[in-house]
Amino acid sequence: MEAVQTDLSRRTLLKYGLCTLVVAGAGGSAVLGSATRASATVVNAALFVAHGERTMIDGLVVPFVGFGSTAARLELPGGQLEVQTGDTVNLDIVNSSSLPVGFAIAASPGFSGVDAAPIAAGTGRRVTFTAPSTPGTHFYVGTVSGSADTGRALGATGAMVVLPRDAARTSIDAQFPGVRARARRQPMFGVGTPPAIPASVAQERTWLFGELNPTTARDLAGGRISLPSDPEPEYFLINGLSGMLSAEDHHTNISGRAGGLGQPGDSTLVRMINTGRAPRSIHLHGNHFWVLSHPDTPWIVGAFKDTVTVPPGRSVSVLVPLEAPPDSYPVTNRAQKYVVHDHIEMAETASGGHYPSGMVSELILE
Amino acid sequence: MAGTLVPIDQNRPADLTQAVHFGHNYPEASPETPGRARPDVSFVRKVFNDKLTFADGNDVAYWAFKDPNDDKPFPSTPLRLRQGQIVHTTIEAAINVHTIHHHGIEPSTFNDGVPDTSFNVSSDYTYQWRASRAGTFFYHCHRNAPLHVQMGMFGYLVIDPPTGPGTLYVGGPRYEVEALWATYDVDPFWRNYNHASGEKNAIADGTRLNRFRPRYFTINGVDAPRSLRSAKTTVRARVGQPILLRHLTGAYFPNVVRFPAALRPVVHMSDGEPLPAPTPLPDNVLRTTTAERYDLILTPSTAGTHTVTYEFRHWLTGAVAGTATAHVIVT
Incomplete structure (x- = not known):
């Protein structure tokens, strides 16, 4: 240092x-x-x-x-x-x-x-x-x-x-006070006690979403100021990567061991940050996620969703439980791979049109 | 390669190749369903084409799924079943190759309908899964998804609790009237593309799936001038009668949904799970983005025609690009 x-x-x-x-x-x-x-x-x-x-x-x-x-x-x-x-x-x-x-x-x-x-x-x-x-x-x-x-x-x-100061970063209560008390989901298959939100985090990811238009970038790097009328982005990035590269990046994709039905495995805290002009509508396959924070819609904090809006210039945190995919039949929780992507579909492209080389990554159940 | 690289950027050194494009190599297949079990409920969904007509007299092509006994619906014929059931959804690709992804359903990878992690269906395939949740979901083709979903390849998936319709979920609210209203914006230019546009050679082909510029703004394919009294966009109820609105954001542009105060909207679920508490919609305004679902109970306080207004906001600027409407006629 x-x-x-x-x-x-x-x-x-x-x-x-x-x-x-x-x-x-x-x-x-x-x-x-x-x-x-x-x-x-x-x-x-x-x-x-x-x-x-x-x-x-x-x-x-x-x-x-x-x-x-x-x-x-x-x-x-x-x-x-x-x-x-x-x-x-x-x-x-x-x-x-x-x-x-x-x-x-x-x-x-x-x-x-x-x-x-x-x-x-x-x-x-x-x-x-x-x-x-x-x-x-x-x-x-x-x-x-x-x-x-x-x-x-x-x-x-x-x-x-x-x-948090003087508290473990793995603690949901320390990082997101009050969320566990709000968290709610329905009984699986309509019977029994609903599964609970995990109390702790096994791993973390940060997804910083960005957009890029090459022509605009060249102009801006030369000193021009960005304008609301700037054209559509042509690249949509997670942590600077896209497509197969963000899917395979170990710091970006979520990889871990899954639990059983309604049972958390390597619960993963995902901090999503949207630096783009467009909102993101992030959808995860294979597992729902708990909404831990939301800047615009606080009433969905504690909900268990599969798609969440990340407004421009804001961040949203979620917890992916890595439980067994609940609708699998026969039930399976090993060697499965799912995509996660922006569902505002234009953002799934790259190079002005290639799908799925944009804002995508993966959930991998080892 | 240089001669094929020109259209939108002068310096792109190479088109996306198989080496970097994991959407290029997925197989086309019609395999047997692994671990096939006796289903509690079965559906067949066949791909078809037709046209949507708008109030200005113009029409656009759409692609969708239908029950073989249906005429030509839009959106696709809904799937409806009960929580706990083992489900078989058989896709008949019929035209080109496609998949069905049951959005919000979490089956095995093989049954998830994502070609990047499994396969495109060349003829037919039976997706197998068991419904762990009650609530509002949807299904759509996940092949070349930006184009195929915009072309209309989606439909509702409703899962009732084991007791059947009338209750949203076990322990949830009851309802007597039901509305399934999905937003959908339409870019006629995208009708110039073919099934595979965007999967490869997008630069050479001039495909621009990042450039979505819708001209029509609809609920269930119905634009505002035609929405009043259309069965797709109008429900009837009595004062005080609980109406369940199963909202689906099918639009690519973000939606701002404005409810008349007289409908007293309360949100109970989103994405197939209950909210921490039933929530009176703040300011009677719902802000939502693509593929989210919200289940609201509307309880009309007065008689009359109450119009719900859907704003479609430009995805980059946030400006209002268009509006659509749906209606509750209360007696």
Whole structure:
């Protein structure tokens, strides 16, 4: 871990230069490598902004402006910044791109948000903020040329996960207070006691949804500002990947051992973040999921659904129980594979039309 | 390859190939049903084509599923059964190759109807599953799904509790009138595509399944000018009589559904499971996206014709692109 610099020197920046980087380590949603806990209530981290190139599933190379946890390695999406409630977060941001780039996190109930002024090309600045007071999932965005929408369209985004203080991150009660008391489903086959929501989480995934139009991206990377009239996206990405690549990415797909009928297996918390312009309508085959949080429709929190809306610019968390597929006959819970996808079907395509090379991944019962 | 790459982007180095396109290689087959059991209920659904006509006099082609004894329904002939039953749904592909995915039903992979993880049905196949839940579901073709669902290859799947219709689920509310209202938006341009458009060579073919620009906005294929008194979009009830609305968002554009206060809408279920508590719909407005289902009990407080308005919002801008209507005539 490098020592934190309060004043980033011009010499350091010149060493990194204004080079164009090819994105490395695309896939999944890795924890931000530069983040360290300096004390019980302080997290220090560094983010490096630069121009890069990313390769779509059909081989098309598209420019983007994004973040890296080191100057030499851009990441798509940006590393997942994990903090605890109420932490003081110090972010040293180095802007090696040729555009002014700020840093923003949208406000939400109990959190006033972050909206740091643009950092001029070739300079750096420390951004300090206080983490939200309640656990939850957020995302940061580089406001490129003064526009958060431009930063989202260019891929300058990453997750921020706020974890409970002094409590296990595997605890549903700690992360989503009150949800277990609300959770409800019907008796299976109409008889007996309905299965309960699991009390703990065996594994987590973060799905950061993004959209990309290559022509728009080229214009934006050159300095244009995004417009509401920009054309339809041609690529629809989960954690920067799509189609077979997001289906096979171990950090994105859900893979684990299933329980029996109504019995949880490797229960998986999925934090879904929508950085696109369109809403997502995420549908999981093979299992319903418990809605743990929803920004627009709080009355579905605690419901057991198979499709959920993720509004633009917002996040939704769900818990997939990994129980035996309840309608299978004969009942089976091993060696099964299901798709998960955006049901707003345009988003299942890539390259302007190929299905299913868009926003898809898998649920794999080992 | 260079000569085939031009249409929408000058720099695409290669079309999607079999190596990266896992939707290209799935087999076409008509296998036996593994572990075939004696069913409690059986259905046959045959693929057919027809046309939908709109109030402006124009028509568009649609593809759908029907019971062999039905005429030419739209949406597809519903599937209706009871919770706990072992179900056989036999698809007769009839025209090209297709699948049936029972949306919200969670069977084995082999019976899930997703070609990427199983197969396309070349002639016929009997999907087998057992209904663990009561509630509102739907079924649709999952081959080249953006196109095939837009072309109309979907229908309701209703699962009653073991006691049969009249109760939403075991321990749930009772109802006396039932409405099955599915939103559906139509892009006539997509009728220029063929069954396989989008599966391969989309760039060379000019397929643009990311470009959905609907011109018609309907409930069950009926646009607003024709909706009043259409059996597909109108139900009749008495004051105080409980009406179950089984809402399905079949549209690709997000819907904002506005109910008259006099219908007193209360949401009881979504996606085949009860909500934590029956919820009076806040502001009498339901916001929903593709493939969600909501089950609402409407209890009319006054006589008259009460119109439910469905806004179809542009998927990228959120602007109202069109509206459709359905009606409750209360005496």
